[in-house]
Amino acid sequence: MEAFLHQVFSGLANGAIYASLALALVMIYQSTHHINFAQGELAMFSTYLAWAMINAGLPYWAAFGLTVVASFFIGLIIERAIVRRVADAPVLTVVVVFIALLVILNSVTGWIFTYTIKVFPSPFPEEPLFGPYISSHEAGVVGVSIFVLVTLFLFFRFTPLGLAMRATAENAVSSRLAGIRTGWMLALGWGIAAAIGAIAGMMVAPIVYLDPNMMSGILLYAIAAALMGGIDSPLGAVIGGLTVGVLENIMGAYVVGTELKLTVALVVIIGVLIFKPTGLFGRSFVTRV
Amino acid sequence: MKSNHNIKTLILAMFVASVLIGCGEQQTDDQDASVDEIKIGSTNPYSGPASAYGTIGRAESAYFKMINDQGGINGRKINFISLDDGYSPPRTVEQIRKLVEEEEVLFLAGTLGTPTNSAIHKYVNAKGVPHVFVNTGATKWGDPQNFPWTMGFNLSYSNESKIYAQYVLENKPDAKIAILYQNDDYGKDYVHGLKEGLGDKADTMIVAEASYEVTDPTIDSQIISLRASGADTFYNVTTPKFAAQAIRKANDIGWKPLHLLNNVSTSVGTVLEPAGLEKSVGLITALYLKDPVDPQWADDEDMKAYTEWFNKYMPDESIDDAFNVNGYIIASGVARLLEACGDDLTRANIMKQMASIKDLQMPMMLPGITWNTSAEDFFLIESAQLARFDGKEWALFGDVIGN
Incomplete structure (x- = not known):
């Protein structure tokens, strides 16, 4: 029983990691209707920025704040400089651009920072505050994911800017006619996604160690989480992430064995796509012909 | 005259061709000793x-x-x-x-x-x-x-495993061994070597095996399962990032087995420091190279x-x-x-x-x-020679084992 509880809480902690990256994926999807395969590598790159700042002597929270802001602008610039140019291209072109971004960011980071793993500090205390099953940092990650989720919800629900972004995603033409600068709304979406990714990266790194391939495995699970919850639903992404995390641990430890853990995640993706293509919390759109 | 010209051309072409073919034949795969x-x-x-x-x-x-x-x-x-x-x-x-x-x-x-x-x-x-x-x-x-x-x-991975097997048989004959290994040829070679080294005691001594994929973000779940098996000896067959995670996680959940770490991940600077030097105390491995971070070689x-x-x-x-x-x-x-x-x-x-x-x-x-x-x-x-990590360096002990 003790081991079972341990597996569940460890799964929740992993799930919170998947959820935080899934939130960034949802963010981009909401504003551009694309799945950004480079999201994980962007987050990893941001985490290296934070690591460099902390190593240069900045206090943790200063580095944290600066990294989030810097990542926002990096996302913005990538949208303006690269993604925008292929906005009207076929979807495969966009996918190729995203994969190219993934490879470039991975190699450039490795080239600058080398591939040896680095220790990234946690802002949470070392001793476990929430019982023996979950470390303070893991609990902190769950808390941060929920905080980001609530912030996003409030932003989209109650601010005019959030409304304008939602409008742009739903119907770009009408939004432009209503006076919204739709191009900038897309860039803003990229910026916010990159900022969320940076937070995810800084939460993940203390657990898995910082290295250029830190996010490659996590991205797979994050995509599974986002699809499961509904790719356009932030709440769905968080619930999807936690579910995938716990499911993966329980299945791996007690049912299918560790060799098929990843397979479980992939089966989840396929299952959801077959039986509920919009995800558990996704809305289905009806398009009038 | 015209046909004569054609014949000349033909002969020339044959000559050129034979020279080219000859070149191909003369060319050897070995380098000439005179090359610089x-x-x-x-x-x-x-x-x-x-x-x-x-x-x-x-x-x-x-x-x-x-x-x-x-x-x-x-x-x-x-x-x-x-x-x-x-x-x-x-x-x-x-x-x-x-x-x-x-x-x-x-x-x-x-x-x-x-x-x-x-x-x-x-x-x-x-x-x-x-x-x-x-x-x-x-x-x-x-x-x-x-x-x-x-x-x-x-x-070789299997020879290294046999060194650990010999150590366990001599020093902890009633050990209950849990293995964590990377799910590929490298990991399986190690596991196979250990089983060979333990001989007919392998079946009773090895109480749990868990694998991980290189794409797994963490191996926390595996460590929890291995601990739950009641093992008192942990054979850690992982690459550096996962080794650091495993050492830290085992420590954090209060599992204190005899911890055998494969030679692949013994770097003090890139594995043990990230895992935490105090958490690495007591690790045992087989070494054959000198580590530049190890103060004993200063x-x-x-x-x-x-x-x-x-x-x-x-x-x-x-x-x-x-x-x-x-x-x-x-x-x-x-x-x-x-x-x-x-x-x-x-x-x-x-x-x-x-x-x-x-x-x-x-x-x-x-x-x-x-x-x-x-x-x-x-x-x-x-x-190789066995070594135990004392918090600062790998302290070699025993004789050089193997032939």
Whole structure:
């Protein structure tokens, strides 16, 4: 029983990691209707920025704040400089651009920072505050994911800017006619996604160690989480992430064995796509012909 | 007249063709002793998932740069062509073909990775190209009967496992062993070796096995399962990142087994420091190289020479990274091989020299761990010494084990 509880809480902690990256994926999807395969590598790159700042002597929270802001602008610039140019291209072109971004960011980071793993500090205390099953940092990650989720919800629900972004995603033409600068709304979406990714990266790194391939495995699970919850639903992404995390641990430890853990995640993706293509919390759109 | 002209043209064409064909026939695979350059080929993962190993290739290149600065070997410069294969077997095949067929390298040395080398194993043996210092610990590189052109470098994973098995049988005969291993040839080779070493006690002693994939973000779940098995001995067969995670997680959940760590992940700077030095106390491993971060070698002559070389030829890299030692020793082994070959730079002589090494103590190898090969024995390193981590350094104990 003790081991079972341990597996569940460890799964929740992993799930919170998947959820935080899934939130960034949802963010981009909401504003551009694309799945950004480079999201994980962007987050990893941001985490290296934070690591460099902390190593240069900045206090943790200063580095944290600066990294989030810097990542926002990096996302913005990538949208303006690269993604925008292929906005009207076929979807495969966009996918190729995203994969190219993934490879470039991975190699450039490795080239600058080398591939040896680095220790990234946690802002949470070392001793476990929430019982023996979950470390303070893991609990902190769950808390941060929920905080980001609530912030996003409030932003989209109650601010005019959030409304304008939602409008742009739903119907770009009408939004432009209503006076919204739709191009900038897309860039803003990229910026916010990159900022969320940076937070995810800084939460993940203390657990898995910082290295250029830190996010490659996590991205797979994050995509599974986002699809499961509904790719356009932030709440769905968080619930999807936690579910995938716990499911993966329980299945791996007690049912299918560790060799098929990843397979479980992939089966989840396929299952959801077959039986509920919009995800558990996704809305289905009806398009009038 | 016209037909005469045609005949002349025909004769000329035949002559040209015969010269060209003749060139092809005369061309040999072996390099002429008079050439002032020796071409050596290699592949390394400079990009991709295993790019942490890329530094090994850079260390090898840096070592040959030093050799060339000192005037080369027997008056010949070394042209070391190390290409990126991204740890992807199809790319290894492509790059090795390029090295053998276009660059016409004399031999291959230090090609890295088990899956990558597996992909070229048959090709290089069919071509008769020496494929030496193969940089993986898989057991299959020591098979002179079937693959006379291939010889590995590292202590084989199964021999290393047998050293741990011997230690457990002697010191903890009632041990309950839990194994964590990477789900590929490398991990399975280790597990297989341990089972062989334990013999008929393997079934009763091994109480749990868990695997992980390199794409897994964490191995926390596996550690929890292994602890729950009630094991008091933990055999940790993982690569550096996962080793650091496993050491830390086992400690954090209060699991204190006899912890045997595979040699792949013994670097103090890149594994134990990230895991936490105080959490690494008591780890046991089998060593055969000197770690540059280990203070016990601070005044060692080998280490001084290594540090001097490193600071001059690899100033931008991290000296903490023990992978560089691996590249350094391979390159110095290649240099030693070429010295032994003298002016007889044929592929056959390279294999002959490679297979006639006797009690050779190389720099940066632990004292007493010597290289030995013969026409029947294609395993270069076959011994190691156990060491226990005391919070600062790997303290060697016991005798050199193996043959």
